[in-house]
Amino acid sequence: MTIPTAAASGAGLAAEAITKRFGPVQALRDVTLHFPPGQVTALMGENGAGKSTLLRILTGDHQPTEGRVLLDGQVLDLNAPTDARRAGIRIIPQEPEIIPHVSVAENVYAGSLPRRAGRRLDRSELRRRITADLERLGFDKVLDPELLGSQLTAAQRQLVEILRALTGDTAPRAIAFDEPTSSLSDHEVDALFALIGRLRDAGIAVIYVSHRMKEIFRLADRIAVLRDGTVAGTVDARTTDEGELVRLMVGRDLSTLFARQHVATDRVVLQVDNLTTDDVHDVSLEVRAGEVVALAGLIGAGRSELALALAGDTPVRSGTIRVDGSVVRLRGPRDAIRCGIGLAPEERKAQALFLQRTIRDNTSLVSLGRLRRWRFVNRGREKALAQDYANRLRVRAPSIEAEVRTLSGGNQQKVVLARWLARKPALLILDEPTRGVDIGAKAEIYQIIADLARAGTAILVISSELPEVLGLADRVLVMQNGRVTGHLDHTQATEEAILALAMADDLTPDLPHETTTAPRTGTDPAPGGTR
């Protein structure tokens, strides 16, 4: 049920008739939204719907073309992020900005460090202040103020950003969280949500941007949905459901998000025995043609490190990797690609894409060997290849000559997939394939994975989203501290079972050895060695 848009007045933070144009592109059109104090307002929408632009305007990073921002009915003049900060509007960015070589305390108060005469850092005052703030906010158990920025986990880095937002000369009035859980594990999410609950109870207007339905229903009081730069609707979280939100976001129904089928064959494409690298210990696993195997676990469990080792990017200390039955030695990604292993890595912008180059260039890169005669790339065949895969994966762009940086997250991910699909790998490793991808593109990516499996590709998916793991995988391997702590087939896999294995106490170092070696008896496709 849609509530009529609240008038942009009264207490709290409000956007009033905001329009934002970037050259010819209209990012926001007449957006009026109200974020009342003491409530969590979730902001949803597909990538490119305007969420980030709206956040930037509310926090003074961008200035609106038309319209204004109000706090408690007072018009704010936001020319820079510092103006918003002074007014009490704070943001926890998606990627925390952490200075690596200084302590947590200095990171938190960077820019306003306590100092003594002669501009010397007042270390005792700094320690007193951080201790007080950590205690006040209940972080004293989880964050050591003496740690260096580079030593922090993803969750701790986020805590530093939260501390920055909650400290300062003026009291916070409104805090925006921009997809705060995308790099957090489930138990870290719980702690974050408890904190957000406390902020709400303290009368702060909380803005929560996320793609994750479950979180939003747990947390939000109201849900505002943006679509194509306009407000598609504002709904009450207690009376709405997932279906209505999806309809608001994409303007259509998504009947089934997952299209799992069981088409695994007996042909073992990848067999790993006792693989050990610097970060991965004694891992054994196998993936069959047509099988989707998911690697679950907390952040830092060693899943991405395992993926990089299988892609030939990190050296193997001991153990063997077999592809289609023969032992392979991977001295670099080039060897892995030759063996038919493709990796769509975790950080698509940093590790996979050439943002300044075209969709065509990005798609053809690992297939150039097939597209060239002598060393000359056949432009016609290259175009045909890129166009073919762009059509199959429904990449939304003006043309294949569009630069990849102009695409939305979901379409960028499709370009990464197109690159590997064009190469036709025997094994495709997908590390967080739907991170930062809107829900429409997500469903399409799941369909692509299902289609690939049906065509006989072996697929290894790493995902931190448990519904995704459960919806996609024929089999789930759970990792913890660089070891595989359990195998679950799809009948055994539940969120509880996966979490139990992911967080199992690592007190018995002998035990993992027993459970990592999956029984490979006969051709049973579902080794059931759980603990």
Added chain:
Amino acid sequence: MTTALSVDREPGDLGDLGDRPTPAATARTWLARAGGQNLGLIGALALVLTVFGSLNPNYLGWDNIQVIAEAVTISGLLAVVQTVVIICGALDISVGSQAGLASVTSAMVFTATGSNSLLGIGAAIAIGAVIGVLNGAVIIYGRVNATIATLAGLAAYKGIAQLISNGSAQGYVLNDSLFVFLSRGKIAGLPVMVWLLLLAAAAVNVLLKYTDIGRNIFAIGGNDTAARLAGINLNKYLIAVYALSGMVAAAAGVLLTARTGSGQPVSGSEGLELQSITAAALGGCALKGGRGGIGGTLLAVALLGALQNGLTVQGINAFWQNVAQGALLVAAVVIQQRRTGERAVGLPA
């Protein structure tokens, strides 16, 4: 393997949007193809030619045009190869010193082998290749930043050239027909040196634009992690690019020998690194790598040559020309950075 994937299209998919471009979009596409940067360069070149041409009618004469063309060949060759190095995301500031060392080597080997010009030229090019591989190895295996490594090279190779030559010009080569041909020969009315520059530029252009090697060079400069994970052997490419840089710099050194008649350890090659980087930056190479082209670089070389010649013809102090060159390099980079829209906070990325 992927035939099961859907091939039908929906409205809004790729291809449909491209079918109905607005006139403005068509104009933008056309401009983008011509290259906004290149149009700017052509405009600047036209302006320089008009200004100096109106100040001195001889400036636009065929004779002076040839003088300009010949004067830019050596720096032009270095600019062409610098373009490749910069697209790769690196920098080679030792090219001038390499050219000087190659110039001395060519003349000394020529003299020592009883006027064998082929051996002299071959030795110079070989030295260039060795130095290039050395630069690449220091950068890759010593983990030395490319700018610092080649800055060290700038000093060291100049020193070697001065050591082996005792700091003075070596030999006399213009009694050899090949060197004479290189310095004074003409093919179809154009000096041989200019042909060599055009040939090298055309070859590098084909390499960058039409081969998978070129694609991989752009990929390395654009995102080296992604390039590595896509199976590109970064070390091989970087060493090869530095070797190419060394050999082309050596060829420029040989031309220097031919032009001046003797091996020059320093004079004539000093400062060429600045000119080559300025030309590449003016020509639209992103100094972060991953973007650029030979067309723009050649236009920038022509612009710089025309400017320098015009200032000389007008009798303007050569010291001012240095100032102009430094200012142009900064201006080129500032324009580049403005376009990326990077915010002016802290050190540039």
